Amino acid sequence: MPVVPKILVVDDEPDLELLIRQKFRKKIQAQEIRFAFAQNGIEALEILQADNEIEVVLTDINMPKMDGLTFLGKLAERTYNPLLKAIIVSAYGDMENIRTAMNRGAFDFITKPIDFADLDITLEKTFQQIQQMKTALDAHNKLVALHKELSVANKIQQSIIPRNFPTSDFFELHADMIPAKEVGGDFYDFFMLDSERLGVIMADVSGKGVPAAIFMAMSRTLLHAHAQTGQSPSACIEQVNALLNRDSDSAMFVTVFYGILDIRSGEFTYCNGGHNPPLLLRASGLVVEIPLTGGVVVGILPDLTYSSHQLQIEAGDTLFLFTDGVTEAMNAQGELYSDERLYAKLSELNGLSVADIMHRIIEDVRSFTGDVDQSDDLTVMALRLKDGTV
Amino acid sequence: METLVEQIGNVCVIRVQGRIQAATVKDLETILNKCIRDTYPTIVCNLEGCDFIDSSGLRVLLLALKQMSAEKRDFVLSSLNKYIHDVFHVSGIAKLFEIFDSEQRALAKFDDGNRSV
Numbered sequence: 001m002p003v004v005p006k007i008l009v010v011d012d013e014p015d016l017e018l019l020i021r022q023k024f025r026k027k028i029q030a031q032e033i034r035f036a037f038a039q040n041g042i043e044a045l046e047i048l049q050a051d052n053e054i055e056v057v058l059t060d061i062n063m064p065k066m067d068g069l070t071f072l073g074k075l076a077e078r079t080y081n082p083l084l085k086a087i088i089v090s091a092y093g094d095m096e097n098i099r100t101a102m103n104r105g106a107f108d109f110i111t112k113p114i115d116f117a118d119l120d121i122t123l124e125k126t127f128q129q130i131q132q133m134k135t136a137l138d139a140h141n142k143l144v145a146l147h148k149e150l151s152v153a154n155k156i157q158q159s160i161i162p163r164n165f166p167t168s169d170f171f172e173l174h175a176d177m178i179p180a181k182e183v184g185g186d187f188y189d190f191f192m193l194d195s196e197r198l199g200v201i202m203a204d205v206s207g208k209g210v211p212a213a214i215f216m217a218m219s220r221t222l223l224h225a226h227a228q229t230g231q232s233p234s235a236c237i238e239q240v241n242a243l244l245n246r247d248s249d250s251a252m253f254v255t256v257f258y259g260i261l262d263i264r265s266g267e268f269t270y271c272n273g274g275h276n277p278p279l280l281l282r283a284s285g286l287v288v289e290i291p292l293t294g295g296v297v298v299g300i301l302p303d304l305t306y307s308s309h310q311l312q313i314e315a316g317d318t319l320f321l322f323t324d325g326v327t328e329a330m331n332a333q334g335e336l337y338s339d340e341r342l343y344a345k346l347s348e349l350n351g352l353s354v355a356d357i358m359h360r361i362i363e364d365v366r367s368f369t370g371d372v373d374q375s376d377d378l379t380v381m382a383l384r385l386k387d388g389t390v
Numbered sequence: 391m392e393t394l395v396e397q398i399g400n401v402c403v404i405r406v407q408g409r410i411q412a413a414t415v416k417d418l419e420t421i422l423n424k425c426i427r428d429t430y431p432t433i434v435c436n437l438e439g440c441d442f443i444d445s446s447g448l449r450v451l452l453l454a455l456k457q458m459s460a461e462k463r464d465f466v467l468s469s470l471n472k473y474i475h476d477v478f479h480v481s482g483i484a485k486l487f488e489i490f491d492s493e494q495r496a497l498a499k500f501d502d503g504n505r506s507v
Contacts, residue, residue, distance in 0.1 A: 206445035208412070251453055253445070255481065274481040296482035300452050 003053065005127045006034040010044040010059040010071065011089065023116040033123070041066025041074065048080050055130050056123065057086045061097050069097065072104040083130050083137070087122060089114065153183035153213035160220050161187055168386075170263040171198065174355040175381035176362065178374070185212030185254075186323045186377035187220050191227065198263055199227050202275060202321035202381055203256045206297075211252065219244065219254045219299065233258040233271035234308040237298060241273070241306070244299035253300035257321060266313040266385055271306050273298040276324050279343065281357075283316030285350045287343045290319075318354065319383040320346055320361075325376035329365050337368050354382035392439075393421050399501040402430040403493060407439030410447030418447070422454045431463050432500040436493045438469035443477055455487060464488070468496045 009020060017037045027033045036054065038044035040063040048054060057075070061068035068088055075086060085107040090098050092111040101109060107129075108122055161177050175188045185205030193199050201223055205216045222243055226236045237256055244254075257278060259270030270290065274297030277290045295306045313319065322342075329337040345364050349357045358380050365378060391408035402425045410418060425433050435451070437443075451467075458465035468490040470478065478484040490496040 204445075206449050251449065253449060253452070255445075272482075274483070276480055292480065292482075294482060294485070296486065297448070297452075300449065301456065301486070 004031055004034050005055050005123075005130075006036065006051075006053045007056045007058055007123065008036045008038060008044060008047060008051075008054045010038045010041065010057060010063070010068070012039050012060065012063045019114075024120075040064055041068065041071030044071060045074060045078075048075075048084075052081055055081065055084060056126050057084065058089065058119075059086060060089045061091075061094075061101070069100055069104060072101060072106060076105050083133050085126050085130060087126065149210055150182060153210045154179060156210075156213040156217055157183050157185070157187065160217055162189060166190070166192070166198075168263065170386055171261070172354045172384045172386065173198075173200075173382070174353075174358050176358055176379070178362065178378040180208075180325070180374045180376050180378075182208045183210075183213050184208055184325065184377035185216045186325060186379040187216050188321070188379055188381050189220060189224060190381070191224065193227065193230050193260065196262055196264055197230075198261045198383075199258065200261065200319075200321065200381065200383060201227075201256065201258045202278065202323065202379065203254050204275065204323040204325075204377075204379070205252060205254045207252050215252045215254065215299070218247075219256070223256065223258065227258065232308045233260060233269060234293070234295075234306040237271050237273050237295065237306045238304070241298045241304055242302060245302040251300060253297040255297050259319075261313065261319075261383070261385075263385070266315070266317075267310060268313045268319070269308050269310050271295055271308045273306060276322070276327065278319055278321040279346060280311075280313070281318040281320060281346050281350055283314060283350075285347050287347050313385050315385050315387045317385055318350075318357065320357070321381040321383075322361075323377065323379040325374075325378045326361070326365055326380065328376065329369050329378070330372060330375065331369050332372050337365050341368070354384050358382045391415075391417065393418060395421060395425065397430075398497060399503055400430060401432045401434055401497060401500050402428065403434045403436060403497075405436040405439065405493075409442040410440055410450075411442060411444045412446045415446045415450055419450045419453075422450065426454065426457055433458065433463075433465050434468055434490075434493060434496045434500070435465070436468045436496075437474055438471075438493075440474060441471065443474055448477070448481055448483065451487075452483065464500060466490060466496055466500070468493045 024033060036047055038047050042065050059068045059071055072086055088101040088106045088109045090109055090111055098109050107126060110119055110122055165173055177186055187203050189201040191199050205212045222240045226239050237258060255275035256273040257275040259268055261268050272293045273295040277292055280288050280290060293307050293309050296304050327337055327339050327342055345361055349360050391410055391414035394405040396403045404421060455465050466488040469492055
């Protein structure tokens with residue numbers, strides 16, 4: 001709803017107020033325009049200080065106490081309504097004062113004696129200009145707010161993702177998360193449960209932006225805390241599912257893969273809550289998918305049960321965990337990077353360090369997508385059991 | 391993404407065409423909520439024309455399932471193509487829904503034949 005425009009008329013001529021109220025009577029009554037009046041520049045500044053609805057100032061030049069040109073200068077100095085526009089009333093042919101006024105920021109000028117039809121047109125034009133600027137300013141403010149929000153989401157995500165990779169005689173681990181412009185809610189986690197067992201998590205929250213980032217932080221905290229008890233991956237996910245359902249109104253969910261690797265024996269116990277299955281790159285170069293465990297996405301349906309499965313990881317094998325940001329990355333032709341490409345690439349990179357494998361895969365995805373904006377977070381983790389350990 | 395709603399006996403059939411993704415999912419959510427409010431004992435969601443679904447789409451379907459189940463009503467799906475079926479399978483939700491090969495099979499089970507207007 002546009003506000004009724006309000007004009008402050010600054011003039012020491014006693015009859016002007018009466019004249020204006022008379023000439024604009026119809027518009028005033030129809031609530032299309034409002035007027036305020038001041039006798040000089042000082043009075044005008046006081047009124048502007050108190051009333052922030054004034055959009056246009058119509059000011060004479062020759063006035064006592066503070067003349068119109070000085071007044072214009074003062075307007076520029078102080079921070080009134082940033083969209084405030086000044087129109088000066090000058091003597092006919094007084095080019096010098098008109099130029100000074102324009103240089104001091106006047107929006108337009110009219111001459112004496114005042115032609116009220118001309119004034120009406122000038123005011124209309126001025127209001128339209130102000131309306132356009134309001135619209136632009138509004139859009140700008142919305143954009144700034146959006147940037148701030150994205151930045152918050154980004155900070156939340158970055159703060160919960162671990163970047164200090166452990167060094168061990170038994171395994172190599174590396175991971176990375178490259179966020180999309182609008183935070184997609186991916187995260188990974190890793191931790192030693194005790195001297196023999198390494199826990200790894202790969203997860204993806206449904207949704208984007210700040211709500212996803214908050215849900216991600218909640219999920220990660222719950223998973224990490226419940227994992228520390230050392231219980232099986234399925235028991236952990238089952239509890240976290242119950243808690244997320246209880247506390248969360250947002251009806252979001254998170255897909256979670258949680259596995260525990262015995263770094264001495266190579267025994268890997270895992271539970272998959274609706275997440276795209278990780279790949280196992282065997283030392284031979286063969287790539288196999290880690291079988292699903294029938295788990296449902298976590299956090300949206302209460303009373304679900306989960307199961308853990310086990311498999312044997314051998315020395316030299318590499319476990320590759322990732323989110324669908326990798327396989328669903330799209331190029332300009334609308335093609336997806338796909339599982340097939342990932343398998344082939346992974347097989348090719350067999351033997352390289354885990355850090356190299358990860359970086360090369362990310363590189364490959366990026367060169368596939370080319371100039372197309374990254375639409376989802378790219379999250380990857382590579383874990384290898386070192387030779388001579390099992 | 392387009393949706394078409396048809397009432398067949400005591401069943402509300404929603405046919406979805408196109409991609410169910412973050413940009414379009416609000417429309418599907420609105421239609422589902424309306425059909426849930428109209429007290430049909432059964433809603434059949436026919437995904438024959440649907441070639442893509444992302445997590446926002448899964449979320450909307452899960453919420454509908456949750457609500458309908460809480461009211462002891464049926465919310466079932468039909469005509470999933472291989473890709474959509476895979477997505478349901480990986481996310482574990484395939485076993486939560488009753489999924490039919492076709493709309494006809496779903497109606498055969500739930501339509502009471504009553505054709506009151």
